[in-house]
Amino acid sequence: MPKDYYKILGVSKTATSDEIKKAFRKLAHQHHPDKNGGDAAKFKEASEAYSVLSDDTKRAHYDQFGSAGGQGGASGFGGQGGAGFGGFDFSGFQNGFSGGEEGYGFDLGDLFGGMFGGGRGGGGRGKTRRGEDIAVDVEITFKDSVYGVDKKILVHKDSKCTHCKGAGNEPGTEMKTCDNCKGKGNIKDVRQSIFGSIAVNRQCEVCLGMGQVPKEKCKQCKGSGIEHKKEEINVHIPAGVEDGEAVRLTGAGEAISGGATGDLFIRIHVPKNAHFKKEGHNIIGDLKIKISDALLGADKQIETVDGPVTVSVPSGVSHGEVLRVKNRGFIIGAGPKRGDLMLKIAVEIPNKLSKNAKALLEDLKREGL
Numbered sequence: 071m072p073k074d075y076y077k078i079l080g081v082s083k084t085a086t087s088d089e090i091k092k093a094f095r096k097l098a099h100q101h102h103p104d105k106n107g108g109d110a111a112k113f114k115e116a117s118e119a120y121s122v123l124s125d126d127t128k129r130a131h132y133d134q135f136g137s138a139g140g141q142g143g144a145s146g147f148g149g150q151g152g153a154g155f156g157g158f159d160f161s162g163f164q165n166g167f168s169g170g171e172e173g174y175g176f177d178l179g180d181l182f183g184g185m186f187g188g189g190r191g192g193g194g195r196g197k198t199r200r201g202e203d204i205a206v207d208v209e210i211t212f213k214d215s216v217y218g219v220d221k222k223i224l225v226h227k228d229s230k231c232t233h234c235k236g237a238g239n240e241p242g243t244e245m246k247t248c249d250n251c252k253g254k255g256n257i258k259d260v261r262q263s264i265f266g267s268i269a270v271n272r273q274c275e276v277c278l279g280m281g282q283v284p285k286e287k288c289k290q291c292k293g294s295g296i297e298h299k300k301e302e303i304n305v306h307i308p309a310g311v312e313d314g315e316a317v318r319l320t321g322a323g324e325a326i327s328g329g330a331t332g333d334l335f336i337r338i339h340v341p342k343n344a345h346f347k348k349e350g351h352n353i354i355g356d357l358k359i360k361i362s363d364a365l366l367g368a369d370k371q372i373e374t375v376d377g378p379v380t381v382s383v384p385s386g387v388s389h390g391e392v393l394r395v396k397n398r399g400f401i402i403g404a405g406p407k408r409g410d411l412m413l414k415i416a417v418e419i420p421n422k423l424s425k426n427a428k429a430l431l432e433d434l435k436r437e438g439l
Contacts, residue, residue, distance in 0.1 A: 075119035199329030218309035239284030248277035278328035351409030
């Protein structure tokens with residue numbers, strides 16, 4: 071009974087070539103035998119299905135007769151082509167495997183990592199190794215989030231050796247050619263795979279791809295170029311930063327021998343303020359006033375991030391009305407322009423009234439107020 075190639079790839083019979091390619095990428099990444107949990111039989115089956123459905127002529131013949139025809143059986147395995155995997159041609163994926171499309175993209179070095187030298191992290195001199203990124207949490211005040219602030223952060227991390235500056239050799243001594251890789255930075259291995267014997271390059275574990283090693287190792291770091299230490303780092307937290315945002319310091323993360331230093335991410339936490347909140351570039355708050363202030367108007371002094379500010383409340387102001395105090399909000403960009411302070415009027419209604427207050431209100435009532 072002929073195989074249902076559409077079912078194998080998990081696509082419909084009307085699937086486009088892009089949908090078929092995407093489905094195969096996903097299955098190939100999942101089942102490749104050189105990956106942990108891979109399944110050689112399912113990988114071969116998916117490759118077989120793709121070799122037919124990706125070819126318009128083979129697909130048309132398969133749709134009509136249930137076989138690809140003319141290629142040594144339904145799939146072309148063991149047939150005439152001999153391209154790629156048993157007649158399967160990988161040329162269509164030379165660029166397509168690196169796209170990251172909808173989470174299924176990958177490159178040949180990633181998919182066939184066990185055979186082609188360990189994927190992205192393998193490498194000889196052409197591959198750049200990179201230290202780990204570090205994330206730390208910093209809490210600032212609401213006022214600091216308005217103006218920005220400079221902070222000193224204490225981090226325990228692997229850093230470049232201060233004695234040899236990360237070179238690994240004792241200062242003043244020379245480097246020599248690595249005996250293990252003969253200065254090439256990588257070593258050629260021949261490995262067996264489903265494709266047969268394949269020659270691959272792996273990074274030299276002695277010189278870490280550099281091709282050279284110290285004649286005399288650094289006495290402080292023992293030739294690693296790295297030392298674990300406590301480091302104080304200055305960071306500028308910009309004005310207008312919001313709770314949950316992160317500031318990135320490139321090259322301030324973990325250092326690594328023969329590679330680039332990772333980055334440091336500072337996660338910002340701004341506790342809620344009892345009186346104000348951020349809304350865009352503006353600061354939003356409430357202004358509580360008495361009934362008499364609403365009717366007659368008043369000057370009210372309030373405490374802001376800029377210190378005490380006097381706000382003029384106009385007569386006849388309504389409960390819920392918003393007063394704007396210009397240029398008292400968050401700094402915009404590099405400044406000096408700022409957002410505004412927006413104060414929502416809250417007219418306080420007393421729970422109890424004195425006899426005199428009631429009498430006065432009765433007079434107002436008779437006046438039609």
